[in-house]
Amino acid sequence: MNDLKYTREHEWVRMEGDVAVIGISAFAQEALGDVVFVELPEIGKSLKAGDQAAVVESVKAASEVYAPLAGEVVGVNEALNDDPSTVNSDPTGKGWFLKMKPSNPADFEALMDEADYRKFAEEQG
Amino acid sequence: MAEGETITGNRALQIEEPLLFEMDAPGQCGVDLPDSGPFEDRLGGLERRNPVGLPGLSEPRVIRHFTRLSQKNYAIDAGIFPLGSCTMKHNPRLNERLARLPGFAQLHPMQPESTVQGALALIDTLADWLRTLTGMPAVAMSPAAGAHGELCGTMVIRAALDARGEKRSTVLVPDSAHGTNPATAAMCGYAVEPIPSNARGRVDLALLKERLDDDVAAFMLTNPSTCGLFEDEILEQAEAVHAAGAYFYCDGANFNAIAGRVRPGDLGIDCMHLNLHKTFSTPHGGGGPGSGPVMLSEALAPFAPLPWLVHGAEGLRLVERAEGEAARAIGRLKSFHGQFGMFVRALAYMMSHGGDGIRQASEDAVLSANYVLAGLEDVMSLSYPGPCMHEMLFDDRFLKGTGIATLDFAKAMIDEGLHPMTVYFPLVVHGAMLIEPTESESRQSLDVFIRVMRALAERAKGGDTAWFTGAPRLAPRRRLDETTAARQPVLRWLPEEASAEKAAE
Amino acid sequence: MRYLGLTDADRRAMLAACGAADIDALYRDVPKSAVLADPLDLPLHAGEMEVERALAALAACNLSAADAPCFLGAGAYRHHVPAAVDYIIQRGEFLTAYTPYQPEIAQGTLQYLFEFQTQVALICGMEIASASHYDGATACAEAALMARRIAKRSRVVVSGGVHPHYRGVTETYFRWLGDGLDLLPPSLGDEDLAACIDGDTAAVMVQNPDVFGRLRDLAPLAEACHEAGALLIVAVAEPVSLGLVRPPGEMGADIVAAEGQPVGNGLNFGGPYLGLMATRQRFVRQLPGRIAGQTIDADGRRGWVLTLSAREQHIRREKAASTNSGLCALAFCVHMALLGEEGFRALARLNHARAVALADALAAVDGVTVENDTFFNEFTIRLPGPAAPVADAMAERGILGGVPASRLFPGVEDLADCLVVCATETVSDDDIAALTAALKEFV
DSSP states (O other): OTTOEEOTTSEEEEEETTEEEEEEOHHHHHHHOSEEEEEOOOTTOEEOTTSEEEEEEESSOEEEEEOSSOEEEEEEOTHHHHOTTHHHHOTTTTTOOEEEEESSGGGGGGSEEHHHHHHHHHHHO | OOTTOOSSSOBTTBOOOOOGGGGOOTTOOSOOOOOOOSOOOOSTTOBOOSOOOOOOOOHHHHHHHHHHHHTTBOOTTTSOOOBTTTOOOOOOHHHHHHHTOHHHHTOOTTSOGGGOHHHHHHHHHHHHHHHHHHTOSEEEOOOOSHHHHHHHHHHHHHHHHHHTTOOOOEEEEETTOOTTHHHHHHHTTOEEEEEOBOTTSSBOHHHHHHHOSTTEEEEEEESSOTTSOOOTTHHHHHHHHHHTTOEEEEEGGGGGGTTTTBOGGGGTOSEEEOOTTTTTOOOOTTTOOOOOOEEEOTTTGGGOOBOEEEEETTEEEEEOSSOGGGTTOOOBSSSTTSOHHHHHHHHHHHHHHHHHHHHHHHHHHHHHHHHHHHHHTTTSEESSOSOOSSOEEEEGGGGTTTTOOHHHHHHHHHHTTOOOOEESOSTTSTTOEEEOOOTTSOHHHHHHHHHHHHHHHHHHHTTOHHHHHTOOSSSSSOOBOHHHHHHSOOOSOOOHHHHHHHHHO | OTTOOOOHHHHHHHHHHHTOSSHHHHTTTSOGGGBOSSOOSOOOOOOHHHHHHHHHHHHHTSOOGGGSOBOOOTTOOOOOOOHHHHHHHTSHHHHTOOOSSSGGGBHHHHHHHHHHHHHHHHHHTOSEEOSOBSOHHHHHHHHHHHHHHHHTOOEEEEOTTSOHHHHHHHHHHHTTSOSOEEEOOOOSSOOOSGGGOOTTEEEEEEESSOTTOOOOOOHHHHHHHHHTTOEEEEEESOGGGGGTBOOGGGGTOSEEEEEOTTTTOOOGGGOSOOEEEEEOGGGGGGOOSOOEEEEEBTTSOEEEEEOSHHHHHHHHHHTOOOOOOHHHHHHHHHHHHHHHHHHHHHHHHHHHHHHHHHHHHHHTSTTOEEOOSSOSSEEEEEOSSOHHHHHHHHHHTTOBOOEEHHHHSTTOGGGTTEEEEEOOTTOOHHHHHHHHHHHHHHO
16 A cells, blocks of 8 residues: 555545546545545546545535646546445545546655655544 | 334324325315416416426325424424524514514515504614614614624625725634634635634634734624633733724624623624524524524624615615615615514514513523533533533533443433434534523423433443434434435435336436 | 523522522623623513513504505515414424424424425426525525536626516625626516527526516527526526416426415515525535435434535535525425415416406506516506506505516616506405506506
């Protein structure tokens, strides 16, 4: 799992070739509780780092998922529309949200690694 | 059959009831209307082509339906309803009777003013009472409820700042504020910034002062706060807010603790909405209608929403356009003239209590809350030391290690015939339990409440976890699956074939 | 004091239990300078009889629409409300309940909200509906905000036929959202809404029947909206019309925002009323307001909860504010249940029949012109001179003869001579004769 990088907004990113796969962390899904709905972006949309990329809604709360890095949306996980619970059961695997083609692949390296994120999340919560 | 099970699923007075749509008896009808007779329609070919799909039911069936539904509801009429910051006090029936007088209930809002002078005088009289009670010079009567009043107040502040030519972008809100604050600010183009509480559960004055600058439009306080505490540094807060050129907004949701004893105008408040359905006893009705008049300072009054009620040469009149004296009004927030039916009820309540009774009611609400506090503080964990105002805040420390959450504790109260207190609000403490008994309860009723709460707390600490996590067992329904409801929303009844089709998709 | 639960003896004992010498001790956190030294200048408490006498005296100063031939509509409609409706809504279990946050002991409220949502969706010809809003005007404003969220565009075109209060509230809600509204002028002429649509149009809002009473086929407009990627919002001020007139959903509406007062709720001098909002299933996540949904309990039994509330809070935090009007929704629900298919359609038909009779009678008055080709239970007449003084003169005579268009749209010259008149099932032949005679006299 150490191929994942994280943001302070609790998104994770994994590079698959030159494509960034993005989802929300296990910590985030735990905090949200049962996820009931996910709103995904349109393919082809350009996002800056920090732009709203998706919305995730649980019984308790709804919150934004932000683009961890700048780039273009090249894929979304349609399966979440039918079964949003995947975000709870497999947040960093089948529960991914979107794929982006980063405009600057080096941005990935600037994100937190697993150990830093774990420390950050513990402080949060 | 196991004991307690029945053939019908009914349990004596708790009768299972299908949906209206599942009882359709085509041809039955609960009204008798005269025949329309022959006429040539003027619909221009736009007549409805398809049936509506409404069920046919006789009047007795309809009455029985809603009577059975009513028996699945808890209500103030049935017992104590200690929802903190919601003020579930007794709803006098005189108010209902008076609101139904034909001279009020059967007035059309667009009647010529000459035919509604009594109704306008009622609004004016109520406004007078509100001005006297708050010590504030003006009031906007039209907002439909507390949240709407808050929207109104924030818009008025924005308009006043615009008129001053100042562009400010932040509204400061204590972290214990009432729930709807951030939504409201955002609609007026403001970002909300929380101000943390101090160890005493009050706004941290030093942090507030530090944050106040010429970018702050308003400070939105709830006082007494949702921790059940009076902001004892409120005069210093007001001074600091005004020194920064900002407006001091107060959420009046908890005015019922101080009405008749303290006037918000004397505290330096510029703007405050009141909830007539809280402090002044108009019924909550299962979620509305409410009424949320907004009190305004002299500086904010010119921006009050339409309509305005003014005294003219020929009696009272309504100003319905943003012109003349109302040229700077923010516009209209609601159809017509506000929640008039609620005005009648609120005024009937005020006149019944009088100035003396309103004060007594506030004092009794505070006394009852402190009595409950004293009765529970040794077995539950009080978040901040008393005395409290009309409500008191506990958190879930006393449940630590029991495996029982605040929600479980609340659900166990249901089986005891008590409505739970407000839970998980305010957010400043973990697992909040906010209890507001109100002045309506007798001492005996408070004693029962205290006794049950103590026993439940002891039981929880005794480790009887399953008792709580499985509760309620005796209510019309046990815990409901909210996850499924939100994941696969079923928001209306569909005919069986349509439901089957949908399921197959 | 009859509403207070404590006696003086209780108060003394309870103060002692709290360890407080007196009540002032419990208020010790209030700054001394802010404590009122003297009682407020307000009357003292009063018994039921005295209060009833005082308020009845105020009520008696008004001309009740029940005591006069009443032809007023324009957003509030006088219908006969069956006795059963008021009985049900006065049951304490409904009247004195709170918002159903503890669903196990609020199934009564939740089930009727679910039934109400179904009724609203059915009459509008839409798929889903919310559990009510404050009134028709705020529902319109919310609908316009909702359309912006869905279309992700900023502008909303509002027809000149939309009720001025619906326009006004929408304008106020949009005041600080940037340049977002195109308000077409009110007029009895034709307007080309389709021509106002461009690439930045989120929605077109149109009322049917409009504020002047006119009906129109909205299908072509819906088509124009959809082709341009915009939504069609249809406002309905008189929901009884939906028993006879083709519903917005069948003409392509995406959102219906309506006033619910005419079903089950009295005039009450303008409030409390209730807003209705219905839409397509695919827009459910953008629908503001509370919504009741079906689910099961821990024993597998069917039940109801407030649902999609996280979404609601999310929408609200950013862009909107809304709450509902529960007891008014109950009144609507009970009345609609009593009417049923047969009664609802018969009531609508009867309203139209009364309005046709009225239109025919008024058209025969010299100097009066009926402006409408089409209408449901309300239409606009033109008098030879300003309508407001005529309405006032008729009121002096005890006839509520119509709403002058100048009260709806002050300053619009072409409308100054117009009167909007309405006939519901409550209007008798004698009432029509009285209005006709009065107009003959005053015109």
